[in-house]
Every structure is written in structure tokens, then in C-alpha cells.
Amino acid sequence: xxxxxxxxxxxxxxxxxxxxxxxxxxxxxxxxxxxxxxxxxxxxxxxxxxxxxxxxxxxxxxxxxxxxxxxxxxxxxxxxxxxxxxxxxxxxxxxxxxxxxxxxxxxxxxxxxxxxxxxxxxxxxxxxxxxxxxxxxxxxxxxxxxxxxxxxxxxxxxxxxxxxxxxxxxxxxxxxxxxxxxxxxxxxxxxxxxxxxxxxxxxx
Numbered sequence: 001x002x003x004x005x006x007x008x009x010x011x012x013x014x015x016x017x018x019x020x021x022x023x024x025x026x027x028x029x030x031x032x033x034x035x036x037x038x039x040x041x042x043x044x045x046x047x048x049x050x051x052x053x054x055x056x057x058x059x060x061x062x063x064x065x066x067x068x069x070x071x072x073x074x075x076x077x078x079x080x081x082x083x084x085x086x087x088x089x090x091x092x093x094x095x096x097x098x099x100x101x102x103x104x105x106x107x108x109x110x111x112x113x114x115x116x117x118x119x120x121x122x123x124x125x126x127x128x129x130x131x132x133x134x135x136x137x138x139x140x141x142x143x144x145x146x147x148x149x150x151x152x153x154x155x156x157x158x159x160x161x162x163x164x165x166x167x168x169x170x171x172x173x174x175x176x177x178x179x180x181x182x183x184x185x186x187x188x189x190x191x192x193x194x195x196x197x198x199x200x201x202x203x204x
Contacts, residue, residue: 004188006082010075014067015059021079023188025052033057033072035065037132037139037170041177042072049181061137069139073147077154084155084188087111092198094186098179103166107179109187110158113204117152119145121163122172129169141169144176151180157187 004023011017029046031039033055046053055076059068084090095108122144129141152159161180166172197204 002085004083004085006079008075008079008082010071010078012071015057015071017057017059017068017071017075018054019072019075019079020052020054021076021083022052023080023083026050028052030054030056033068034059034061035068035132035137035139038065038069038072041174042076044174045177045181047181048178049185051181051185065137065139066143069143070146070150073150074154077151080151080155080157080184084111086197087113087204088197089190089194090198091187091189091191091194092204094183094188096179096182096186098175098182100166100171100175100178102168103171103175104164105166105172105175105179106160106162106164107176107183108160109180109183111187111204112158113156114158115153115156116158117145117149118160118162119148120161123163123166126169126172131170131173141173144173148176148180157184159183 007020009018027047027050029043031042042055057068057072092111097106126141130138132138148161161176
């Protein structure tokens, strides 16, 4: 299997993002988005996915974190798609249950080439909760769904993230990122029993 790495850059009037990704890494991360809690989530994503992940982002965080978080998620999805290449020899499917104290999250992934995202189960208070920002740039948890939608659409994967229980917004969000990372780790792993593309269509 060839090196499964990617480097993607994206610059708009709202943000400038660089993402480097190695699917066959060891969980080394270098993350700086200007949004401390999002940095924490992306670091967990890289470590628990065993991906080497570099994310450097500069955005209009003086307005709020939304543009930077959204654009970083887009670029991360693009990097994932690029690193996967022709998808030969991968397991394709993966899922993971992640508990974090009172929170429990399940994520399932199909590296299908057909982008789709289902994000469900967050308690209503997540629509209004804010993490961090005292001082610094706060992270509004209402954006969680948009993060996973942006990742799935740009990586061209089917991604389901289900919150099965939880109360604390930090625990719920972190369990979501870790579950998605673990599911992706399983889905993109080489399968020694598969030599070609794991699809009856012959392509993904």
C-alpha cells in the first residue's frame, strides 16, 4: 500500500487553513486553530484515530469561532479523501462505542464515496452550551453537528454519530470526536483479506 498522506490548503476571506494527514501514523498531532477547545477535540481525534495530524488555522475568531471551525472541518474532510486514494485494501466499515463518564456515544462509518451524515441524540441544552472562552475564544456546541456534516460531505463518507447518554457538554462532545476517530481508524485500516476495492461495484 502506498503512502496514505495528504496536505490540503484552503484560504478564504474568513480563514486560512492548512491540514496535513497521515492515515498510517501513530497519533502525533500539532494543532492550532485559535479555538482552544476545538484544538483539544482535534488533538483527541488524531490521537485516538492513530493519525498523524497537523492543523494550522487562522480565522476571524474576533467575530466568533464558527467560520474557523467549519472551514477546518471542510479541509480535514478533503484531506481524508485525498489520503484514502483509490481505497484499495481497506476494511471500509468501522464503528466504535466511546464512554466518557456519564456520556456514551456510538459512531459508525462507511467509506462509501457517498457522503451522508446522521447526527442524533444530543440533549437540548447542547443547542445553547458554550465551552471555554474565559479568556479566549469560546466553542459553541451547537456546531457539533455541522462539524461532522462538513467532515462527511468533504471526505465522501457515510458517518453516523449517536449520543446515547450524557449530561456534560464537554464529555458529550469529546466522546463524539473520539468515537468518530475510532470508527474511522477501523474503516481505513488495511484488511489483509482484501486486495482490491471492497465493493461489488469495483469502486468507492
